[in-house]
Amino acid sequence: MTELYTEGAPIQDEKAPDGPIAERWDKRRFSAKLVNPANRRKLSVIIVGTGLAGASAAATLGEAGYNVTSFCYQDSPRRAHSIAAQGGINAAKNYRNDGDSIYRLFYDTVKGGDFRSRESNVYRLSQVSVEIIDQCVAQGVPFAREYGGLLDNRSFGGVQVSRTFYARGQTGQQLLIGAYQALERQIAAGTVTMHTRHEMLELIVVDGKARGVIVRDMVTGEVESHFADAVVLASGGYGNVFFLSTNAMGCNVTATWRAHRKGALFANPCYTQIHPTCIPVSGDYQSKLTLMSESLRNDGRIWVPKEIGDDRDPRQIPEEERDYYLERAYPSFGNLVPRDIASRAAKNVCDEGRGVGPGGLGVYLDFADAIKRMGRPAVEAKYGNLFDMYQRITGENPYETPMRIYPAVHYTMGGLWVDYDLQSNIPGLFVTGEANFSDHGANRLGASALMQGLADGYFVLPNTINDYLSAGPFEKVDEDTPEAKEAAEAVRARIDKLLSINGSRTVDSFHKELGSIMWEYCGMERTEEGLYKAIDRIRGLRDEFWRDVKVTGVNEELNQTLERAGRVADFFELAELMCIDALHRRESCGGHFRAESQTEDGEALRHDDEFAYVAAWEFTGTGESPVLHKENLEYEYVEMKQRSYK
Amino acid sequence: MNITLRVWRQKGKDDEGRMVSYQVEDVSQDMSFLEMLDVLNEKLTVAGEDPIAFDHDCREGICGACGVVINGIAHGPEVTTTCQLHMRSFKDGDTIDVEPWRAKAFPVIKDLVVDRGSLDRIIQAGGYISAPTGTAPDAHAVPVPKTDADRAFDAATCIGCGACVAACPNASGMLFTAAKVTHLGMLPQGQPERAARVVKMVNQHDEEDFGGCTNIGECAAVCPKGIPLDTISQLNKDLLGSLASGKM
Ligand SMILES: Cc1cc2nc3c(=O)[nH]c(=O)nc-3n(C[C@H](O)[C@H](O)[C@H](O)COP(=O)(O)OP(=O)(O)OC[C@H]3O[C@@H](n4cnc5c(N)ncnc54)[C@H](O)[C@@H]3O)c2cc1C
Ligand code: SF4
Numbered sequence: 015m016t017e018l019y020t021e022g023a024p025i026q027d028e029k030a031p032d033g034p035i036a037e038r039w040d041k042r043r044f045s046a047k048l049v050n051p052a053n054r055r056k057l058s059v060i061i062v063g064t065g066l067a068g069a070s071a072a073a074t075l076g077e078a079g080y081n082v083t084s085f086c087y088q089d090s091p092r093r094a095h096s097i098a099a100q101g102g103i104n105a106a107k108n109y110r111n112d113g114d115s116i117y118r119l120f121y122d123t124v125k126g127g128d129f130r131s132r133e134s135n136v137y138r139l140s141q142v143s144v145e146i147i148d149q150c151v152a153q154g155v156p157f158a159r160e161y162g163g164l165l166d167n168r169s170f171g172g173v174q175v176s177r178t179f180y181a182r183g184q185t186g187q188q189l190l191i192g193a194y195q196a197l198e199r200q201i202a203a204g205t206v207t208m209h210t211r212h213e214m215l216e217l218i219v220v221d222g223k224a225r226g227v228i229v230r231d232m233v234t235g236e237v238e239s240h241f242a243d244a245v246v247l248a249s250g251g252y253g254n255v256f257f258l259s260t261n262a263m264g265c266n267v268t269a270t271w272r273a274h275r276k277g278a279l280f281a282n283p284c285y286t287q288i289h290p291t292c293i294p295v296s297g298d299y300q301s302k303l304t305l306m307s308e309s310l311r312n313d314g315r316i317w318v319p320k321e322i323g324d325d326r327d328p329r330q331i332p333e334e335e336r337d338y339y340l341e342r343a344y345p346s347f348g349n350l351v352p353r354d355i356a357s358r359a360a361k362n363v364c365d366e367g368r369g370v371g372p373g374g375l376g377v378y379l380d381f382a383d384a385i386k387r388m389g390r391p392a393v394e395a396k397y398g399n400l401f402d403m404y405q406r407i408t409g410e411n412p413y414e415t416p417m418r419i420y421p422a423v424h425y426t427m428g429g430l431w432v433d434y435d436l437q438s439n440i441p442g443l444f445v446t447g448e449a450n451f452s453d454h455g456a457n458r459l460g461a462s463a464l465m466q467g468l469a470d471g472y473f474v475l476p477n478t479i480n481d482y483l484s485a486g487p488f489e490k491v492d493e494d495t496p497e498a499k500e501a502a503e504a505v506r507a508r509i510d511k512l513l514s515i516n517g518s519r520t521v522d523s524f525h526k527e528l529g530s531i532m533w534e535y536c537g538m539e540r541t542e543e544g545l546y547k548a549i550d551r552i553r554g555l556r557d558e559f560w561r562d563v564k565v566t567g568v569n570e571e572l573n574q575t576l577e578r579a580g581r582v583a584d585f586f587e588l589a590e591l592m593c594i595d596a597l598h599r600r601e602s603c604g605g606h607f608r609a610e611s612q613t614e615d616g617e618a619l620r621h622d623d624e625f626a627y628v629a630a631w632e633f634t635g636t637g638e639s640p641v642l643h644k645e646n647l648e649y650e651y652v653e654m655k656q657r658s659y660k
Numbered sequence: 661m662n663i664t665l666r667v668w669r670q671k672g673k674d675d676e677g678r679m680v681s682y683q684v685e686d687v688s689q690d691m692s693f694l695e696m697l698d699v700l701n702e703k704l705t706v707a708g709e710d711p712i713a714f715d716h717d718c719r720e721g722i723c724g725a726c727g728v729v730i731n732g733i734a735h736g737p738e739v740t741t742t743c744q745l746h747m748r749s750f751k752d753g754d755t756i757d758v759e760p761w762r763a764k765a766f767p768v769i770k771d772l773v774v775d776r777g778s779l780d781r782i783i784q785a786g787g788y789i790s791a792p793t794g795t796a797p798d799a800h801a802v803p804v805p806k807t808d809a810d811r812a813f814d815a816a817t818c819i820g821c822g823a824c825v826a827a828c829p830n831a832s833g834m835l836f837t838a839a840k841v842t843h844l845g846m847l848p849q850g851q852p853e854r855a856a857r858v859v860k861m862v863n864q865h866d867e868e869d870f871g872g873c874t875n876i877g878e879c880a881a882v883c884p885k886g887i888p889l890d891t892i893s894q895l896n897k898d899l900l901g902s903l904a905s906g907k908m
């Protein structure tokens with residue numbers, strides 16, 4: 015295995031202050047240099063991405079007076095993938111008076127992340143969570159309310175308090191529309207210039223600093239260079255490396271991967287979250303998987319038949335012949351265990367042959383008891399749009415027959431390495447939202463991604479980026495700067511290459527094959543043998559891709575095949591790194607389950623003595639051994655324990 | 661089942677378009693409409709032909725990116741988004757016409773892809789609450805009666821797909837505009853800018869080459885989020901009130 019990677023010098027976060035954890039964020043805000051309002055206009059920031067993390071940052075930096083340029087690949091910033099989030103957003107408001115606190119949210123998140131995240135970052139996230147809700151309400155986000163006019167809460171997997179704020183089943187949409195409107199307001203004010211249908215294809219690094227991006231205008235094919243004093247990547251997660259996932263079709267790794275190739279460290283790539291409640295695959299034409307919000311686990315009960323091969327109509331199976339396996343194995347959390355545990359449990363019962371539906375790849379999520387207890391109208395009010403969606407996709411009525419669900423790839427905890435300031439190891443390159451690795455360790459708790467995206471964009475980055483920008487404006491760079499020229503030429507050459515191969519296989523056929531390799535060997539359960547096999551097959555398939563892919567059309571037009579080809583090419587490289595990371599981490603933690611490392615009753619077994627670190631990888635060339643840099647994790651406030659949700 | 665598709669093909673914004681027929685075989689009932697197009701596109705690609713361009717992203721009915729006119733109806737025969745339409749809504753042997761949104765305010769970019777930037781510009785004109793980051797009071801400082809919150813929410817479900825415009829004989833964008841005016845106007849936080857907002861948004865709407873609203877109701881009939889027609893009455897009320905009071 016040694017030949018697969020080498021180990022380099024350890025790294026460290028140098029920005030988080032010492033001292034009591036509750037004071038660190040204040041201390042950092044105080045020590046960070048400020049930029050005089052009059053100088054802000056002269057300082058420019060590029061932001062790639064208009065999801066929660068990007069739109070909130072663009073709006074806030076625009077309000078502060080910086081000169082912001084934003085990019086997204088959709089036709090409108092409002093369509094970023096954040097729009098699809100359903101269930102909710104956490105905040106330590108303790109409006110329920112149920113014992114919640116900043117400390118408890120911090121504790122739950124560190125524990126939920128299986129002790130693989132940084133305490134300082136997570137504590138700050140919990141502190142800031144409180145302000146997010148205030149901010150969103152002020153913008154007009156229509157959160158669910160009770161009859162008294164106050165905000166309603168629900169509980170989510172992995173916790174025992176009700177701290178999740180929600181807007182029916184479309185919390186992401188409402189939060190994103192809030193951020194989008196704030197962004198549009200700044201566009202109108204002239205502080206933000208928005209480029210929709212533009213895809214970032216390269217990072218420009220000059221004198222070791224991130225100074226711009228190369229983008230392709232997706233309508234005309236023009237390759238453009240944009241320059242700034244700092245670059246922020248808020249480009250989302252890379253779950254689509256699996257082809258099938260709950261992510262939007264266009265979600266990709268290109269922006270962060272291109273930065274990785276330019277020197278940015280990629281941290282914990284193997285930490286992927288498989289969501290337990292998705293609609294099962296129905297056929298090989300399947301293009302994506304649809305999530306059924308985790309909030310359904312509040313009232314739905316998960317079960318499979320006790321007997322292998324029991325294919326009766328679920329309604330005919332009597333109570334005593336059903337196995338409510340989560341309630342049985344985890345009596346204190348029941349159906350609300352964290353996602354990784356719920357997913358693996360579903361896989362296990364299906365592996366035993368007790369799965370339901372086509373191919374035996376499904377388990378029941380049953381609302382019969384909830385309907386009895388709350389009445390159908392209450393269930394409808396709470397989950398109506400999710401039930402409708404389920405019915406539209408499957409043709410089955412979940413009010414009458416239990417839903418069928420199966421785990422699917424959902425979220426990626428890994429991402430570009432950043433310090434406490436959200437700055438990568440390339441000065442001037444900041445990374446926010448799902449694109450960075452920072453706050454969720456090896457497993458993210460439900461309703462915490464929206465919280466992190468908005469925390470990063472509204473409150474963290476706008477306070478830390480000043481410290482960097484205060485040294486600017488930096489030396490002028492333009493199209494003629496050699497590094498910029500080189501980057502633009504590299505992009506053009508790659509486009510030409512993809513268009514000239516003219517092979518026999520479609521981009522999607524490669525993507526699907528890559529996805530199935532990843533799902534089989536780097537999915538819910540990973541083994542040494544399987545990962546070696548995967549690496550081998552990925553390399554072979556990548557070579558074939560570059561020999562035999564067929565990309566029709568030309569660059570100078572809207573060319574969706576070309577767009578996908580570029581993304582898949584980067585997924586191939588990422589996939590290999592994910593497998594190397596998964597192979598080197600010979601422990602199970604959170605979303606990373608190594609079959610070789612489990613307790614007697616099949617739970618994930620960490621090895622803190624060996625693996626309590628962030629694995630930050632340095633790129634050395636396609637197919638070359640990456641260099642591993644370790645950031646040691648220390649826990650002063652939460653005692654490291656094996657998680658237990660029993 | 662087997663389907664005949666007749667699809668609008670147009671190379672670029674300045675090219676002339678035309679309907680082109682394709683046969684799609686072995687279509688499964690459980691496929692979504694877009695997955696059926698994927699299957700066709702794979703075949704076209706292997707044959708070296710240009711695949712059909714269409715906008716889509718979430719495929720969950722929430723991003724508002726997808727949207728084509730199917731047999732003359734925006735988003736097709738079910739009241740939902742194109743990505744949530746499944747082939748079980750069609751029969752073996754059907755001929756299905758697929759065209760882009762047609763409206764002056766939505767120029768065609770290629771095939772089924774149109775430019776809906778005009779909707780963003782309506783929002784820019786005033787579709788927001790000015791609440792700079794960091795200035796917000798505690799979220800519980802102002803309780804919002806549940807009925808108002810629910811009405812605001814209903815209007816806020818608009819996904820900006822543009823089907824209302826495509827369906828309207830006048831190509832009016834009034835349902836979209838009204839949804840935003842109502843969402844923000846129902847909330848206490850939206851009051852200070854309420855009078856000015858509606859005027860600015862309606863002005864922008866008119867500048868963008870959208871047609872006027874003559875209360876036909878085709879928009880609400882196709883809206884995948886069920887934004888009701890009376891939302892436009894709410895807008896008109898706000899607009900009149902605002903013009904009369906001169907509070908702009
Ligand atoms: C179905 C679903 C439901 C979810 N529900 C919840 C939930 O209830 N609660 C919760 O907390 N989390 C939830 N999540 C997770 C959460 O939605 C995401 O993690 C989060 O929204 C990511 O936000 P982001 O701003 O980092 O990125 P995104 O919203 O993914 O935005 C990425 C942006 O980057 C742009 N972009 C990407 N690549 C490029 C490029 N190369 N060039 C130019 N632009 C580019 C895109 O155009 C887009 O604007 C859910 C996720 C899914 C898939
Ligand atoms: S009002 Fe309805 S049809 Fe019009 S843009 Fe909004 S969601 Fe689409």
Ligand code: FES
Nearest residue numbers: 717719724726743
């Ligand atoms: S693809 Fe997002 S609404 Fe249809």
